[in-house]
Amino acid sequence: MTAAALSLEPTATPHREPGVELSGVGKKYETRGHVTEALRGVDLVLPQGEFVSLIGASGCGKSTLLRIVAGFEQATSGVVTVRGKPVVRPGPERGVVFQDYGLFPWLTVADNVAYGPRQRRVPAGETQVIVDRFVKMVGLDRFRDRYPHQLSGGMQQRVAIARVLANDPAVLLMDEPFGALDSLTRQTLQEELIKVWQELSPTVMLVTHSVEEAVFLSDRVVVMGGGPTHGVPGHVTKILPVDLAHPRDITSPAFNDLKRELLDAIHHPA
Numbered sequence: 429m430t431a432a433a434l435s436l437e438p439t440a441t442p443h444r445e446p447g448v449e450l451s452g453v454g455k456k457y458e459t460r461g462h463v464t465e466a467l468r469g470v471d472l473v474l475p476q477g478e479f480v481s482l483i484g485a486s487g488c489g490k491s492t493l494l495r496i497v498a499g500f501e502q503a504t505s506g507v508v509t510v511r512g513k514p515v516v517r518p519g520p521e522r523g524v525v526f527q528d529y530g531l532f533p534w535l536t537v538a539d540n541v542a543y544g545p546r547q548r549r550v551p552a553g554e555t556q557v558i559v560d561r562f563v564k565m566v567g568l569d570r571f572r573d574r575y576p577h578q579l580s581g582g583m584q585q586r587v588a589i590a591r592v593l594a595n596d597p598a599v600l601l602m603d604e605p606f607g608a609l610d611s612l613t614r615q616t617l618q619e620e621l622i623k624v625w626q627e628l629s630p631t632v633m634l635v636t637h638s639v640e641e642a643v644f645l646s647d648r649v650v651v652m653g654g655g656p657t658h659g660v661p662g663h664v665t666k667i668l669p670v671d672l673a674h675p676r677d678i679t680s681p682a683f684n685d686l687k688r689e690l691l692d693a694i695h696h697p698a
Contacts, residue, residue, distance in 0.1 A: 445475035445511070447631030448497060448599055449516065453663070454667070455492055458620040466492050468661035470506070473551035477629040481642035484652035484694060489662025490635045491603055493652075497633060498524050498601050510599055520548070523592030523630075527604040529584045533598050536562060536589050538572040544595040562590040565624060582613035584671040589621070593628065597664035604637065618644055622674055639690045643683060649690055665697040 453470040456463050467489045468553055474480050495501045497508055499518040508515040510522060518524075531540050534557040538559050540613040545555040563572050566586040576584055583606060592600065618641060623631055643648045649668045652661040668690060672682060 444467040446473055446509075447475040447478065447511060448472075448633065449509045450467045450497070450506065453493070453496065453503045453508060453526070454505035455489070456504045465657060465661040467496075468663055469588060470662075472664065472667075474509070474631050476518070476631050476634065479575070479625055479632040479634070479645060479647045480650060481634045481636055481646040481648075482650050483639060483642050483690065484657075484662075484665075485634055486637075487655035487657045487662075488652040489655055490652055492634060492662070493605055494601050494635050497599070498522055500524075503547070511593075520544070520595050521597055522599045522601055523583075523595055523597035523603045525588050525592055525605045527607045528657060529576070529581075530589070531584055531587055533576050535577070536573050537568055539681065540576070540587050541590045541594050543591060549594070558594050562593050565593070565627075566590045566620065580613075582609050582617060586610065586620070588614060589624070592643070593624065594690050597630055600625075600632045602634045604630065604635055605635070606641070612639055614641075619675070621645065626674070639687050640678060642677050642690065643672075644655075645669055645688045646664055648666075649686075651690060651693045651697070666693045668693070 434694050450470050452471045453467060454465070456465050457469040470493060482493065484490055484588055492501065496503050497510070497515060499515050499522065532543065535543065541562055542555050542559045550558070552629070563569055566589055568583060568586055568590070570577065571583065576587070580586070583645060606617055609617065622645060633644070634645065647670060649670060651666040651668070652666055653665040655662045668686065676683060
């Protein structure tokens with residue numbers, strides 16, 4: 429099966445509330461009087477509950493786009509909204525998971541997960557319920573009293589995901605979250621991420637360099653091209669639906685047809 433590319437117009441799936449909307453998003457950086465245009469004219473709609481991956485060569489603006497949605501950077505042009513509200517700064521409705529975990533080393537697993545609810549002044553009893561739920565969800569109940577340095581990389585990333593989920597975000601933004609892990613751990617966490625997504629239904633935007641990971645996880649894959657090193661601003665070149673049921677078989681002909689189509693789109697952008 430070879431899926432056809434979707435229109436690049438920012439049209440949401442009918443009967444689904446928009447989760448993230450980007451309209452005409454551009455980004456320029458100025459350094460010592462020199463202007464670099466990193467992104468131009470990005471239009472994209474992620475309906476609430478959709479899982480979308482961004483792929484493309486290094487420097488095409490994937491992570492920049494994710495940081496703009498997170499509110500860590502401001503777009504130079506265009507508009508970004510989350511659940512209908514303009515993004516002007518980071519907010520609790522958007523949870524971000526990075527490749528480097530970002531855990532507090534002086535806190536245990538349970539206390540790392542509890543950090544967000546405590547900052548929001550959630551009552552202690554309710555915070556305990558939240559911590560119990562998400563520590564168990566990511567399979568770390570037996571390690572809840574351990575510190576980050578006592579955990580493997582994969583376990584630390586599970587804590588990072590649980591800490592974000594404890595804030596009940598409508599949107600989950602993930603920047604190469606499994607990139608530093610070995611292949612077996614990476615596969616395990618991919619499978620667990622799907623279970624979490626199916627249970628909680630956040631909108632997910634994942635930045636990845638792995639075409640296989642994008643096809644394995646996503647409802648749609650957004651291919652980006654360009655970037656300063658290519659002489660043109662980063663932009664969306666193709667959007668491909670992944671019409672495969674979960675769990676997905678990475679050895680199936682349909683799966684590999686999609687991988688080939690995406691690799692071709694990355695290496696030979698329209």
